[in-house]
Amino acid sequence: MRSLLIRVEQSNRRLLAVAIGLGAIVLGNASLHGEPRPSRQAPPATSGSASSAASGPATTPAVASPPGSVTSTGTDVGLPAMVRAALDSAVEYEGDGHYAACLRALAPAPWNEWNSSEVDGLPEELSAAVWRTQRACIRRARAQADKAVRAKDYPAAIASLAPLVDYVREGGFLTVDVEGAWLLSDLAVAYQRNHQYAECIELMGGTHSFEGSDTDLEKVLKAIDYNLAGCQRRLDAESAVKSGGCRISLDGAIAIVAAPRDMTPRGATAACLALVPPNTTQREDEDEACPVVTLVWKGARSAIERKELRTQPNDAFWADLLNDNDFCHGLSSIAVGTMAGKSVVRVKGNIEGHCKGFQCRLLGTLDMFYDWNGEVLTPTLDLTR
Numbered sequence: 001m002r003s004l005l006i007r008v009e010q011s012n013r014r015l016l017a018v019a020i021g022l023g024a025i026v027l028g029n030a031s032l033h034g035e036p037r038p039s040r041q042a043p044p045a046t047s048g049s050a051s052s053a054a055s056g057p058a059t060t061p062a063v064a065s066p067p068g069s070v071t072s073t074g075t076d077v078g079l080p081a082m083v084r085a086a087l088d089s090a091v092e093y094e095g096d097g098h099y100a101a102c103l104r105a106l107a108p109a110p111w112n113e114w115n116s117s118e119v120d121g122l123p124e125e126l127s128a129a130v131w132r133t134q135r136a137c138i139r140r141a142r143a144q145a146d147k148a149v150r151a152k153d154y155p156a157a158i159a160s161l162a163p164l165v166d167y168v169r170e171g172g173f174l175t176v177d178v179e180g181a182w183l184l185s186d187l188a189v190a191y192q193r194n195h196q197y198a199e200c201i202e203l204m205g206g207t208h209s210f211e212g213s214d215t216d217l218e219k220v221l222k223a224i225d226y227n228l229a230g231c232q233r234r235l236d237a238e239s240a241v242k243s244g245g246c247r248i249s250l251d252g253a254i255a256i257v258a259a260p261r262d263m264t265p266r267g268a269t270a271a272c273l274a275l276v277p278p279n280t281t282q283r284e285d286e287d288e289a290c291p292v293v294t295l296v297w298k299g300a301r302s303a304i305e306r307k308e309l310r311t312q313p314n315d316a317f318w319a320d321l322l323n324d325n326d327f328c329h330g331l332s333s334i335a336v337g338t339m340a341g342k343s344v345v346r347v348k349g350n351i352e353g354h355c356k357g358f359q360c361r362l363l364g365t366l367d368m369f370y371d372w373n374g375e376v377l378t379p380t381l382d383l384t385r
Contacts, residue, residue: 083126090133094140099160102137103167106130138168138179142186154194161187165203178212181220188227197238200231201383239337239369241346246272248296248304255334259295260343263336263372265305271297275334275347279308290328293345293370293377311370314379321347321368321384322377330354330366337369345370345377 086105093102141160148157161183168180176184184203191200204224210217235241245258253274264271274296278289296306311322321327331349338344349366366384370377 080123080126083130087126087130087133090130090137094133094137097140097144099137099141099144100163100167103134103164106134107167135179138164138183142183145186145190149190149193152193154190157190158187158194158196161190175209175211177210178216178220181210181212181217181224185220185223185227188224188231192227192231192234195234195238197231197235198381198383201228201235201385204228204385236337239339239344241335241337243333243335246270246274248272248298250274250276250296250304252276254291254332256296257334257336259297260336260338262343262374263295265295265297265299267300268297269300269302271295273309273334273336273345275331288325290322290325291331293322293334293347309372309377310375311377311379317368317379317382319382319384320379321349321366322370327351327355327363327366327384339369339371339380343372344380345372 090102090105093099093105141164145157145160148154148160164183165187168183169176188200188203191197191203210221243255243257246256247258247270248256250256250272253276256272256274259271259273263273272295274294275291276294277291279292293309293311294306295309296304299305311320313320313323319327321331327349330351331347333348335346335348336343337346346367346369348368351363351366355363364385367382368379368384369381371380
């Protein structure tokens with residue numbers, strides 16, 4: 001799922017509760033102006049870049065392909081030489097103010113897995129220089145974004161930080177260290193100030209875990225939780241999300257909400273949308289059937305009528321919570337709102353005890369908006385994390 005639960009690995013699991021209440025932003029000193037602390041003991045002082053703040057061009061240059069493992073004459077130069085070449089490029093990019101290019105040059109990839117178990121003999125001094133340069137580029141990008149936020153130029157702050165996101169997430173579990181976590185928190189602030197609430201929420205959904213000591217992580221995780229909680233509140237307010245209010249009783253419904261006016265049948269005295277268990281008497285795959293959204297209304301003669309609403313896929317989303325058996329059994333609530341002038345239906349839930357598949361351990365909250373076009377429900381925003 002594109003958006004995933006923040007998880008704190010091993011010794012940091014006790015901090016999980018801090019990070020899963022995700023919502024929104026405006027943390028001020030605790031976020032943008034909080035001094036980041038390294039996620040591990042600082043390496044010994046050696047040569048390398050350690051600048052703490054600078055402004056630079058808003059655009060990032062195209063980065064040349066990573067140096068290969070052979071020279072132009074075909075001689076094997078080995079990992080240390082490749083790392084030094086990448087480090088030289090990164091330091092040059094840093095000096096020019098191209099911080100995304102700096103991190104890209106040093107980002108773990110098949111050609112430069114510094115910490116691979118198959119790699120031996122990488123000098124500690126070189127590894128320390130790589131780490132310091134990564135940290136310096138992150139901090140300088142944050143300082144640049146901070147300056148833009150103070151000037152209320154939020155698009156510029158986003159432009160400074162967003163290109164760095166892919167390079168602070170490492171490995172198959174998209175782990176972020178403390179420096180990267182502060183960058184994500186700052187970007188969440190900029191997104192919220194720019195009224196990009198969905199982007200703010202989605203940002204942290206793409207991070208599976210954080211690494212670092214409990215002491216280092218506690219402050220930044222609280223900042224992230226605060227920021228995202230604010231984004232969630234503002235998204236709900238902007239979309240006029242409402243739940244409850246139904247005046248019709250429906251036995252067996254998982255959840256029910258008053259239907260918006262444009263979804264209410266003509267002549268109905270009351271109408272509701274209900275998330276209900278599937279009608280298994282009409283299905284052969286009883287164990288595989290997902291809950292459905294049903295329109296329920298009271299007609300002119302007070303008779304209760306109902307209609308199951310169809311859904312159709314949206315190629316922009318690989319999963320559809322109302323039709324994906326891995327997730328749908330955890331759905332537990334339904335709400336309605338408005339986006340871009342159209343009614344939307346929101347279904348939410350959790351995976352505990354319901355989700356199937358290995359990805360379940362990476363998810364915490366199921367959350368998807370569906371657009372209603374008068375005929376079908378189509379996924380329009382996935383905030384699952």
